[in-house]
Amino acid sequence: MTSLSHPEVRRDLTALHLELPKNGLVTWTSGNISARVDGGMLIKPSGVTFENLTPESMVLTDLDANVLEGTHSPSSDTATHAYIYRHLPHVGAVVHTHSPYATAWAAQGREIPCLLTAMADEFGGPIPCGGFALIGGEQIGAEVVRVLTGHRSPAIILQSHGVFTIGPTPKAALKAAVMAEDVARSVFLAVQLAASLGTPVKTLDPADIDKLYDRYTNVYGQR
Numbered sequence: 713m714t715s716l717s718h719p720e721v722r723r724d725l726t727a728l729h730l731e732l733p734k735n736g737l738v739t740w741t742s743g744n745i746s747a748r749v750d751g752g753m754l755i756k757p758s759g760v761t762f763e764n765l766t767p768e769s770m771v772l773t774d775l776d777a778n779v780l781e782g783t784h785s786p787s788s789d790t791a792t793h794a795y796i797y798r799h800l801p802h803v804g805a806v807v808h809t810h811s812p813y814a815t816a817w818a819a820q821g822r823e824i825p826c827l828l829t830a831m832a833d834e835f836g837g838p839i840p841c842g843g844f845a846l847i848g849g850e851q852i853g854a855e856v857v858r859v860l861t862g863h864r865s866p867a868i869i870l871q872s873h874g875v876f877t878i879g880p881t882p883k884a885a886l887k888a889a890v891m892a893e894d895v896a897r898s899v900f901l902a903v904q905l906a907a908s909l910g911t912p913v914k915t916l917d918p919a920d921i922d923k924l925y926d927r928y929t930n931v932y933g934q935r
């Protein structure tokens with residue numbers, strides 16, 4: 713099919729990108745996924761619609777965002793992804809979206825409070841909100857790394873912008889992006905409901921969050 717490097721990762725990334733529109737996380741060409749590979753990372757080409765992505769169109773760059781292989785320009789968020797890989801060695805993949813409910817929280821510059829067991833499970837607490845940073849340089853990556861270092865959450869929202877998630881694999885980072893939008897919507901509705909009922913928002917007890925996170929991380933699912 714291709715003599716390009718990392719054919720399996722390219723196929724994987726192409727298939728996983730289709731999950732972004734399918735899960736309502738992106739509009740038009742916004743949003744992107746990257747994966748760390750030997751010698752750098754593979755990332756979505758800039759401005760290509762999701763249904764037109766191919767394994768060959770994925771762009772290989774080094775971790776300073778220089779293109780090594782590819783006929784397209786890489787995503788305009790390439791410098792951000794590269795910065796995250798350089799500074800967080802455990803990260804194998806990064807997903808970026810402007811998914812609507814999570815981005816509504818970002819527009820308010822507010823962390824998403826931990827009101828649900830699903831949040832304690834997946835994020836180990838609230839989804840943190842980083843400060844405002846302009847697109848193009850390394851400011852966004854620096855803010856992601858600053859906030860997520862030492863944090864259990866694989867997701868961050870950035871003020872006035874959108875969502876970044878990290879994971880050991882592209883599928884894991886994508887799952888975090890899907891879950892982040894899901895809980896952002898439920899918590900948004902819960903906060904509205906609390907306001908209309910005149911009752912306080914009920915955040916989970918930190919000790920319960922720890923127990924839930926531990927069970928989900930170490931016991932839940934197939935071993």
Ligand SMILES: [Zn+2]
Nearest residue numbers: 809810873874
């Ligand atoms: Zn963005």
